[in-house]
Amino acid sequence: MIHNRQYETLPREDIEQLQIERLQASLNRVYRNVSFYKRTFDEYKINIEKIKSISDLGNIPFTTREDLRKSYPYDMFAVPLRDIVRIHSTSGTTGKPIVVGYTKNDLRNWTECTARLLKAAGITEHDVVQIAFAYSLFTGGFGFHQGAELIGASVIPSSTSTIEKQILIMRDFKTTALICTPSYTLNIASALHDMGIHPEQLFLKVGLFGAEPWSENMRSQIEESLHIPALDNYGLTEIIGPGVAGECEAKSGLHVNEDHFIVETINPKTLKPCPIGEEGELVFTTITKEGFPLIRYRTGDIACLIEGECTCGRSLIRISRITGRTDDMIFFGGKKIFPSQIEEILLEVEGTTPHYQIVLEREDGQDIMEIQVEMCERITSIDELKNLEYLRDKIVKRIEMNLGFQAKVVLVEPKSLMRSRGEKVKRVVDKRTIGG
Numbered sequence: 241m242i243h244n245r246q247y248e249t250l251p252r253e254d255i256e257q258l259q260i261e262r263l264q265a266s267l268n269r270v271y272r273n274v275s276f277y278k279r280t281f282d283e284y285k286i287n288i289e290k291i292k293s294i295s296d297l298g299n300i301p302f303t304t305r306e307d308l309r310k311s312y313p314y315d316m317f318a319v320p321l322r323d324i325v326r327i328h329s330t331s332g333t334t335g336k337p338i339v340v341g342y343t344k345n346d347l348r349n350w351t352e353c354t355a356r357l358l359k360a361a362g363i364t365e366h367d368v369v370q371i372a373f374a375y376s377l378f379t380g381g382f383g384f385h386q387g388a389e390l391i392g393a394s395v396i397p398s399s400t401s402t403i404e405k406q407i408l409i410m411r412d413f414k415t416t417a418l419i420c421t422p423s424y425t426l427n428i429a430s431a432l433h434d435m436g437i438h439p440e441q442l443f444l445k446v447g448l449f450g451a452e453p454w455s456e457n458m459r460s461q462i463e464e465s466l467h468i469p470a471l472d473n474y475g476l477t478e479i480i481g482p483g484v485a486g487e488c489e490a491k492s493g494l495h496v497n498e499d500h501f502i503v504e505t506i507n508p509k510t511l512k513p514c515p516i517g518e519e520g521e522l523v524f525t526t527i528t529k530e531g532f533p534l535i536r537y538r539t540g541d542i543a544c545l546i547e548g549e550c551t552c553g554r555s556l557i558r559i560s561r562i563t564g565r566t567d568d569m570i571f572f573g574g575k576k577i578f579p580s581q582i583e584e585i586l587l588e589v590e591g592t593t594p595h596y597q598i599v600l601e602r603e604d605g606q607d608i609m610e611i612q613v614e615m616c617e618r619i620t621s622i623d624e625l626k627n628l629e630y631l632r633d634k635i636v637k638r639i640e641m642n643l644g645f646q647a648k649v650v651l652v653e654p655k656s657l658m659r660s661r662g663e664k665v666k667r668v669v670d671k672r673t674i675g676g
């Protein structure tokens with residue numbers, strides 16, 4: 241099913257024509273209204289009028305996460321706050337989060353984008369859609385909610401209830417479509433098994449999963465345990481939230497909503513464009529956003545572009561599954577964390593050194609984090625031992641308060657963590673396998 245046949249099946253030349261027109265308007269808008277872009281375009285002597293084709297976009301410098309952090313909270317907004325009707329943000333709780341704003345038009349476009357993903361998964365007004373993403377500063381819950389309502393589906397904002405409650409809702413409210421992260425879905429599947437509920441006792445027809453990396457192996461596990469097709473969708477707060485790209489029922493790549501976003505892939509080292517089909521870092525330019533437009537934003541996500549016709553009839557370019565990141569972002573129990581956020585907390589606690597190692601494991605479907613931290617000095621007395629326990633509790637509490645999860649903290653002897661030849665401790669040891 242295609243939600244917006246006019247735009248989703250445009251001939252390629254028409255898509256590119258539309259993109260260039262909208263790009264011109266966006267470049268003018270950011271130059272006029274966002275001091276960061278005015279400065280950058282002046283510095284690089286960008287003449288907007290000379291950007292006449294999509295390949296000319298390559299002359300414009302990138303925007304990075306760091307640029308957005310520096311503009312906290314509102315410096316990248318291209319409209320006054322009175323025109324902003326919604327604010328979301330990334331979860332950077334210790335470091336500066338990235339704050340994004342939507343105008344009424346932005347919300348309308350965002351709603352359209354998620355509605356397209358839902359329709360592509362076969363969801364209609366006859367469906368009961370259970371959204372088990374947080375309704376919060378995180379974009380997942382609200383983003384899909386709007387789209388599902390636009391389609392006319394019956395929406396259940398079950399958000400972050402307990403797994404048991406999700407399952408009871410799913411069974412009793414006759415949910416037909418489930419929307420959440422793939423790892424949470426596997427937890428639901430295993431809880432169903434424990435509760436003795438067979439998938440045939442449910443009404444599920446399809447699931448849309450995203451917001452974290454997953455694999456084909458994980459897709460098979462979900463499909464086999466819930467007896468539904470499991471479709472991938474991709475998005476990020478900075479660009480709009482969910483709705484940037486999503487799979488259709490053909491499951492052969494994620495269609496990018498190209499009438500709203502221009503996608504490029506670059507080699508993250510040379511920063512040169514990658515040939516179609518070769519993996520690189522995804523770079524997005526928004527071409528309809530008013531509140532928080534971004535030009536050539538480096539996402540840090542690795543994927544490749546897939547050209548050519550899809551059996552579904554959409555002409556929109558596709559991206560592959562996300563296969564990795566260019567940075568050290570950790571996906572942990574539905575949260576996205578940078579080791580630097582943990583480091584900041586450790587640096588605030590006296591008695592520990594900045595040498596630490598994060599060890600990630602998965603037990604019974606739950607992510608577990610152990611943080612091994614070197615102490616400044618060796619322990620020689622009982623009093624020091626007590627002090628050690630106090631230190632450990634302090635770190636655990638701060639992590640819970642600032643980052644919102646529980647970690648096991650182990651204080652280890654000075655210089656006991658394994659160092660590489662360059663004398664650096666490996667920051668993250670991930671013993672989980674995706675889908676394992």
Ligand code: DLL
Pocket residue numbers: 330373378379380449450451452453454472473474475476477478481482483539541561562565576
């Ligand atoms: O995760 C938006 C979203 C919500 C997407 C619901 C899909 C469904 P952020 O919290 O800003 O936004 O995280 C964005 O998550 O840069 C990727 O690294 C990762 N990510 C999102 N979707 C996928 C996916 C939302 N399908 C970051 N596969 C992105 C792999 C994904 N990684």
